[in-house]
Amino acid sequence: MSARPRSPQERGGFALLSLYAVLIYLFLYLPIAVIVLFAFDAKPIPGLPLDTLTTGWFVEALRDQKLTGSLLTSLRLAVVSAILSTLLAMPAAMVLAWLPIRFKSLVMAMVLGPVVLPQLVLGLGLVILLRSAPDLVGEPAIILAHTTITSSYATLILYSRFLGFRRSYIEAAMNLGASELVVFREVILPLVRPALISVFMLAFTDAFGEFVVAWFVAGFTETLPITIWTSLRQVISPKVYALSSVIILVTLAISLVSQLWVIRQTRLTSKVQTS
């Protein structure tokens, strides 16, 4: 296919396509690159041109208790939300995928609600609701909000995975003497584990970075996005860039590794031989 000599017209098209791809990637990664670059700028107010480079801001960032404190808060809350939303989504997805239920499309559409709803609306709604439960403002409310948002698409993603799950695995296990609980532990869980992990990771990163709704219900709790937002009003310290670059790199690495792992697992377990 590629060995065929190209006509000038085709070559022009190819060049255009390449240019387009480069622009897209620039558009996607330039802001990230800028952040990483500025993290090494020695000037207290980062900006071009970069004269002297330093790694000092990384140390400074780790010393800044406000910054590290909000990072830990964000990590903690995101883990809890991701666990909750995966736990909530799994049984819901199992029911939707495997049991005959009435008004299925209506139920599905309603599950999707929190995703398609503008976050401002969701945040506002939560603020009104929380007036009757002021004790929840802060961490519980943030967890609640993020669980709501992420569990809705977690359910849909798991649902589509479960649709493809062969019921005969379950029947085969039962037929060989496994009770419902054992079937779940021995067959369903190992087979859907890759899907669960990828859904967990997705929910985690989403909850970790979510700002708008958290802002509405946070009270005095400071998550990392809130801290960064607040610091925007003053001059942005290079410490923020340093911390952000670390987070970006770690996130990219985790998502890459987990995607590769999931693909490998899925390949291992879904290859099925018929004649």
Next chain:
Amino acid sequence: MTNTKPPAVEIDAITKSYGETTAIRGVSMDVRDGEFVTILGPSGCGKSTLLRMISGFAEPTTGDVRIGGKSVVGLAPYKRDTAMVFQDYALFPHRTIAENIAFGLRMRKVERAEIARRVDEMLALINLSGYGGRRVSEISGGQAQRVALGRALVVRPSVLLLDEPLGALDMKLRKQMQAELKKIHRELGLTFVAVTHDQEEALTLSDRIAVMNAGSVEQFADPETLYRRPATRFVADFVGGANLIDAEVGPAGALLFRGLPLSGIGSDAVKDRAIGDKVSLVVRPECVATSALGGQAPGPAIEAMVTEVLFSGAVQQIVGRLADGSLFVAHEQGLKPPPERGSTVLFHWDGSLSWLVAR
């Protein structure tokens, strides 16, 4: 067969409805201990449904299922002593071959050493010694079929259920697995209940065959009886393929085809029938020969126009069209010069080999 054991499986006046549709309409049959029974029928006739009611994945709407004399209606699948070979095998992809086979034993809390011993034994029986450590994705379709069989057999179920066990295999492998299945059945002496829509497979494998059509069992008998003495027109047609002459019982023991008596039919062929009964005469192609019109046929005979001659060496298939438009086939030996296409000839057969069924 002088045992006093209760039948391995008793299906007692079962019906099964899914809402409006009735999948099973009144089926009763017994499977003897150690027997190989096949449920044969066209797609959608309810074969799988019947099997699923034995294994516990479906409950009968009315009627009773007994395994070893005990009713199992309402009993969960995992509490029934049946094991099933699934059509798609359903081997656990996250486990090795050995782990797949060991699964049922682990569920039965058999101790470790014993499990290892029995898994090895089973791997040997299914000709897969040395394959225990492989993953499901690393074996062929035929091997997967044997693993599915081994996984079910290793728990020594009182009934082994097989849903289209060879359906996913190609022709050659299928023949080979039929022989192996038969051998394993003979060696282990377990009760096998299989489902298939392949009549040849059913005839080869089974001690008895239940022929199903639209939710009912039309005939439950051994292969020879099914072939030689089919109970219904459907069975005659479905098992082995047959020429069917739709006729009517006439006076004085005659069989009327389009109002005229068929030649050479003895009056004892219609002795239990009343005048006016609509019947079909079942004539297997291999007992039919052709001869020129006007000759003297030794037995019953019917005129037909030759539409096709299919030569395949030892056997040639001569297809004729009867006066009522239906086809009539003769399998003649290949050495004989065939009649010309388009000519009208006499198809005749040995009257003791044809058989009358109600229509």
